Amino acid sequence: MQFSYLNYSKQRLFDFICLWLLPVGLLLLLSDLYFLPGRSLHHKLYYGLFSIPTLIAIILRPKELKDILREPLILGFMLFAGWAMVSLIWSTVSDDDGVLGSLKPPLHLLMLFLGCSLLIKYRSESLQPVFFAAAIIALIATLYNLYMFIPNYAPDVRMIGAGAFDNPLLSSHAFGFFCIYWLTLGMTCKRPHILFIAVPAFIIMFAALLATGSRTPLVAIVMAMVWLCCICWNRRSLALFSMLVIGGIVVMALFSEMILSRGSSFRFELWQMALNLIEQHPWIGYGLEAPLTLQLPGFDTALFEPHNFALGVLYYVGILGFVPWLFMQVWALCSSWRHRVQPLFILASTWLVYGIGAGLTEGGGILPRPKEHWYLLWIPLALIAALSINRRLKTLRDRPVRRLSAAAFKTLEAHAQIIEEDGLGPKVLRLENGNFLKLFRERRCYTSGSFNPYSERFAVNSERLQAMGIPAPRILDLYQLANGSTAVLYQPLPGQTLRQVMQSMGSPAVRQALVERFGKFLALLHDKGVYFRSLHLGNVLLMDDGEFALIDIADLHIYPSPLRIALRQRNLRHMQRYPEDRRWLFEEQLPELLQGYATLASAPAVQSLRKQVATLAQVSRT
Structure with a gap:
């Protein structure tokens, strides 16, 4: 001790x-x-x-x-x-x-x-x-x-x-x-x-x-x-x-x-x-x-x-x-x-x-x-x-940022399928060749995104995760758009999001086994110092070969050491914001999640997460 x-x-x-x-x-x-x-x-x-x-x-x-x-x-x-x-x-x-x-x-x-x-x-x-x-x-x-x-x-x-x-x-x-x-x-x-x-x-x-x-x-x-x-x-x-x-x-x-x-x-x-x-x-x-x-x-x-x-x-x-x-x-x-x-x-x-x-x-x-x-x-x-x-060591961008004219982008957009969009327009496009183009809006000059564009963070994080043995999208190119936005072109990984898999899974036993494996994967991320702010079941991919992968990784940060308890708790707290994720992970299959997490994480980390989940469950009931 x-x-x-x-x-x-x-x-x-x-x-x-x-x-x-x-x-x-x-x-x-x-x-x-x-x-x-x-x-x-x-x-x-x-x-x-x-x-x-x-x-x-x-x-x-x-x-x-x-x-x-x-x-x-x-x-x-x-x-x-x-x-x-x-x-x-x-x-x-x-x-x-x-x-x-x-x-x-x-x-x-x-x-x-x-x-x-x-x-x-x-x-x-x-x-x-x-x-x-x-x-x-x-x-x-x-x-x-x-x-x-x-x-x-x-x-x-x-x-x-x-x-x-x-x-x-x-x-x-x-x-x-x-x-x-x-x-x-x-x-x-x-x-x-x-x-x-x-x-x-x-x-x-x-x-x-x-x-x-x-x-x-x-x-x-x-x-x-x-x-x-x-x-x-x-x-x-x-x-x-x-x-x-x-x-x-x-x-x-x-x-x-x-x-x-x-x-x-x-x-x-x-x-x-x-x-x-x-x-x-x-x-x-x-x-x-x-x-x-x-x-x-x-x-x-x-x-x-x-x-x-x-x-x-x-x-x-x-x-x-x-x-x-x-x-x-x-x-x-x-x-x-x-x-x-x-x-x-x-x-x-x-x-x-x-x-x-x-x-x-x-x-x-x-x-x-x-x-x-x-x-x-x-x-x-x-x-x-x-x-x-x-x-x-792949901690820096090592590829050029190409300029994508407004006309070229319009041509790409016209022949692409919109995967995700918001009130300002498309955010993720599936191109004709199957590759994905992810767009990031221009940030204000005083924000961290102006010094380190999120498209470049996405690319660097992908390279670093792959070097650590964690599957992530393969980066093909980086772009600067005429309107100030940036974009990253990447090759998608084969598979479905964990949320989609859980929705289509009928057998409780199979779901329990999958949650236990996810708990082990989560402990692996935390042990390697990976803090993924946007971690939820929609950003974890279950690939065709059965391995887990991370997507939408622009706001991911890799710390020098395994994550401290407070960051681990914050990571799980973010996942509990999604009703389906909370029900599957923290209500129905919580023992399996903690059992998988305990295979790699320390006993104090497991115990603190158990207390956090119990506290949040009590708050939600009241």
Whole structure:
């Protein structure tokens, strides 16, 4: 009993981390620099809400590493970080505390990779709302920054963001990060009215980027725009390319003095000096955390970084460390290109391209603590790794959404049989070839259905159920309709709904046996973490081979662990809303239902459901 309670507590803690803590931690990691007073609190929030919870989750369920460690990108990071740790042997870190301190950043970065993988695996529908919420926070903070900066503008004044930002260049990384978000959202959104949000937001973030006076982020923006034009080639790509040309002309006309007046900022001289040092230890470098001093002629103040990410990696860990570092970026871009039908891959890879461009004149610690540098490299890489893992696990959409014109839909509808409809029109059509087309109405912009269309949820749920060994409709295609609705085309399963079978069944003994089998199937779903909100006998299919299958699965959710008691009770409570289902399952064949359920479910779960049914029966009689 004590062991069972301990195991139950571990499951609930794991669920809480994956479903709640990690989304909140990621949201704050992306946005809290805009309003926190300093980076120290930023570090603590990341450690407390993301890094440490991820470590606890992995300790609670180490089998999660089986899928994660198959990802080449994560293996590349571990090789890079491992070599960097080895380089501490010949580095000139002064004391033991310094060595121990050097071990922490790569561990926190590893937790970023692992945490993003767990988040997308178990709460993938939260990712786009988290990005959007972080972008809105950044947009509001940026408006405030511009409001405070514009009255004091002068040609030689560069804007520094409020919050934890302390210099213009680091501020530009954060502004550029969300500038890329709004740009990518405008390129990939399926609804035209999203452009009325994305375009002004992009302009505001780009204005803040210009106000920092940093020039390399402008180069990075251009690189990201070119990548976007290629990776999601459509009619908007031509508009983006035209905007790129026109924007370049406008920026050079209005801000040429600001851009050109500072010359090269001695970047070329610094790079040459760094290369001269690298030539002395090209293969193994000087070691992580080794001191670096670059003294420009005629300047009293020395500089302590090469102002280039690639040169920094070569200096500290040499060519042997540079190879896995470069591999991570090349692999990430190639993987994103292969899976570009998924908008999240487009967004993460565009962030990475922006980071590569911004890193041309940025440098410092190659494995830094959480700060603005994470926007440029580590957050995009962690997201791409997590997306690749979960695409392989079928938790993400991996097929394109095709446009279905009004004329094409009318043609399909004219030759189809209406299976289900409501006051707004047909909801399910049987096409001439026997396939089903299920329609989902357009959702309001502030609902979860606007971020994750129900047609895509239907498709992903079908793939995941089949991977778990639970039969579900085979998905053929996804569509975006001209009126804003979405649709999924699928191949129906052979069989009848359980409600139809129960209605036509005359023998009580056969019905009792069927209910007992359904009870076992219900326990199987709950044990695998499947929470089907719309579960009733009309959405369970008895196939021709005698197996049970699920249909109409758009609102199905798969939890990381077996369902807790409250969700199991809610599932049965929904089934009791239907008079026939209630009579067959909870009145006439209740012992058989509980007997079947008890074959897989725990005794506390069976007992709680028995009490719930008895309570509801008493309420209905009174």
